[in-house]
Amino acid sequence: MPTLSDLVARHTALDEADLDWLHSLVSDWQLLADLSFADLILWAPLLGESGWIAIAQMRPTTGPTVYHDDIVGTVAAKGERNLIDTAWNERRICREGDPDWSTGVPVREETIPVRRAVEGGEGRFLAVIQRSTNLSSARTPSRLELTYLQSASDLAQMVAEGRFPFSGEEPILVRSPRVGDGLLRLDRAGRVTYASPNALSAYRRLGLHADLVGAELGRVTATLCYSDEPINEDLMIVASGRAAKETEVESGGTIVQLRAIPLIVGGGRIGALVLIRDVTELRRRERELMTKDATIREIHHRVKNNLQTVAALLRLQARRLQVPEGREALEEAVRRVGSIAIVHETLSHAPEEFVDFDEIADRVIAMAGEVSSPEVAVTPRRAGAFGVLPSLIATPLAMALTELLQNALQHGRPKRLQVVVESAHERLNVTVWDDGRGLPSGFDLDSSTSLGLQIVRTLVEGELSGRLTIEPRLEGGTEVVLSIPLPPS
Ligand SMILES: Nc1ncnc2c1ncn2[C@@H]1O[C@H](COP(=O)(O)OP(=O)(O)OP(=O)(O)O)[C@@H](O)[C@H]1O
Numbered sequence: 152m153p154t155l156s157d158l159v160a161r162h163t164a165l166d167e168a169d170l171d172w173l174h175s176l177v178s179d180w181q182l183l184a185d186l187s188f189a190d191l192i193l194w195a196p197l198l199g200e201s202g203w204i205a206i207a208q209m210r211p212t213t214g215p216t217v218y219h220d221d222i223v224g225t226v227a228a229k230g231e232r233n234l235i236d237t238a239w240n241e242r243r244i245c246r247e248g249d250p251d252w253s254t255g256v257p258v259r260e261e262t263i264p265v266r267r268a269v270e271g272g273e274g275r276f277l278a279v280i281q282r283s284t285n286l287s288s289a290r291t292p293s294r295l296e297l298t299y300l301q302s303a304s305d306l307a308q309m310v311a312e313g314r315f316p317f318s319g320e321e322p323i324l325v326r327s328p329r330v331g332d333g334l335l336r337l338d339r340a341g342r343v344t345y346a347s348p349n350a351l352s353a354y355r356r357l358g359l360h361a362d363l364v365g366a367e368l369g370r371v372t373a374t375l376c377y378s379d380e381p382i383n384e385d386l387m388i389v390a391s392g393r394a395a396k397e398t399e400v401e402s403g404g405t406i407v408q409l410r411a412i413p414l415i416v417g418g419g420r421i422g423a424l425v426l427i428r429d430v431t432e433l434r435r436r437e438r439e440l441m442t443k444d445a446t447i448r449e450i451h452h453r454v455k456n457n458l459q460t461v462a463a464l465l466r467l468q469a470r471r472l473q474v475p476e477g478r479e480a481l482e483e484a485v486r487r488v489g490s491i492a493i494v495h496e497t498l499s500h501a502p503e504e505f506v507d508f509d510e511i512a513d514r515v516i517a518m519a520g521e522v523s524s525p526e527v528a529v530t531p532r533r534a535g536a537f538g539v540l541p542s543l544i545a546t547p548l549a550m551a552l553t554e555l556l557q558n559a560l561q562h563g564r565p566k567r568l569q570v571v572v573e574s575a576h577e578r579l580n581v582t583v584w585d586d587g588r589g590l591p592s593g594f595d596l597d598s599s600t601s602l603g604l605q606i607v608r609t610l611v612e613g614e615l616s617g618r619l620t621i622e623p624r625l626e627g628g629t630e631v632v633l634s635i636p637l638p639p640s
């Protein structure tokens with residue numbers, strides 16, 4: 152389906168600023184549809200003003216729709232839709248006397264010209280909103296419906312006067328409260344003239360015992376949410392309905408989102424609508440997730456610290472040993488513990504189920520290069536990317552890598568040492584090759600009893616369900632290949 156921008160660019164003479172205004176209108180016109188209990192269609196004049204094209208459509212969440220099909224993209228010739236033509240030509244809201252039955256249900260049509268405010272000018276007319284109310288379920292309107300309809304007609308007037316949507320309002324990231332979440336209507340002085348049942352419940356949960364209707368909302372809200380914390384400046388502005396703004400208030404464990412829509416008609420402020428939504432559950436779940444994340448991060452951080460302590464103890468002991476083999480063995484243990492610590496450190500920054508393994512691999516590779524004996528002047532390199540891997544794979548893979556790099560540096564004494572990564576068909580193939588002295592004659596992985604390769608084998612075949620091969624390279628040196636399956640992403 153073509154977007155609003157596509158349709159405007161292709162079929163109309165509207166410019167960038169016009170388009171911004173229309174985007175802003177349709178991002179907020181659910182409010183108008185809900186208050187009107189009506190469908191809205193936005194018609195823009197075609198190039199050369201030969202007719203109209205529907206560029207956006209909105210259904211009410213408070214009542215039945217008229218249009219079950221998509222209207223966007225439909226074209227109407229001049230003269231075909233009188234009400235649209237009149238609203239445009241005479242720059243005023245038009246209303247039809249009798250219901251239209253052409254869709255099979257009684258529909259009341261209204262049209263609202265859309266004006267964009269222009270500083271220091273009269274503004275520019277951009278389009279026409281067609282508002283269609285399905286009357287088939289209409290009954291004697293309640294107080295709620297009357298308030299909604301009155302508010303809708305005020306908003307419609309604001310659209311025609313270039314006062315709605317509010318320009319310069321910050322984009323709303325969380326979903327704003329909707330009409331059905333709770334609605335209050337305030338008079339000019341900021342006193343409540345109507346409170347929908349949901350809005351009243353939200354205030355009851357905030358701790359209000361008195362009546363809401365007749366009360367000054369700003370003062371009531373401030374009293375309820377009184378705390379030692381610095382005063383929320385937005386609170387008074389929003390709760391008194393003086394500016395188009397949103398804020399959140401909290402009291403007695405309840406968190407309520409407030410959105411003020413000042414009603415400015417015919418040049419004067421006549422009052423405001425305040426939409427209200429109880430977001431206690433939403434915020435509670437958010438906080439829970441945040442603390443869970445923080446806890447997991449903290450655990451990884453502590454594990455890393457503990458491992459570093461273990462490594463430090465081993466290093467101390469190694470220094471005191473006179474026997475070279477004993478010392479080497481302890482130093483190797485230090486490296487093994489160190490590479491696990493690296494993984495936990497990475498996880499302590501990103502406690503997600505997935506980690507960027509390239510970062511881990513590079514640190515493991517750098518560490519192997521640093522601690523290798525000074526006679527071996529080689530910097531191990533990585534080619535290819537591991538990418539993002541499940542955390543479960545990270546620890547065993549980092550350890551295996553440490554062992555293999557260690558072996559190459561220790562036994563091969565190569566000039567070049569590389570880690571090559573390829574992933575294909577949900578498998579990760581990691582090759583560690585060197586151009587060193589090569590494997591001793593008669594080497595056999597299966598009958599090797601030393602610890603290093605045993606560890607690698609256990610990790611690769613056991614924990615990673617993969618395969619391990621170690622072979623001499625044709626050009627000299629050794630090549631070790633790990634092939635491990637990855638869970639389908
Ligand atoms: N890249 C390599 N180049 C040459 N020989 C190697 C290479 N990798 C392994 N080897 C040979 O395989 C043997 C077994 O390696 P393994 O890592 O299991 O034990 P290690 O390195 O001798 O001792 P450690 O248990 O401390 O690792 C090594 O002793 C070495 O002879």
Ligand SMILES: [Mg+2]
Nearest residue numbers: 557558603604
């Ligand atoms: Mg080894």
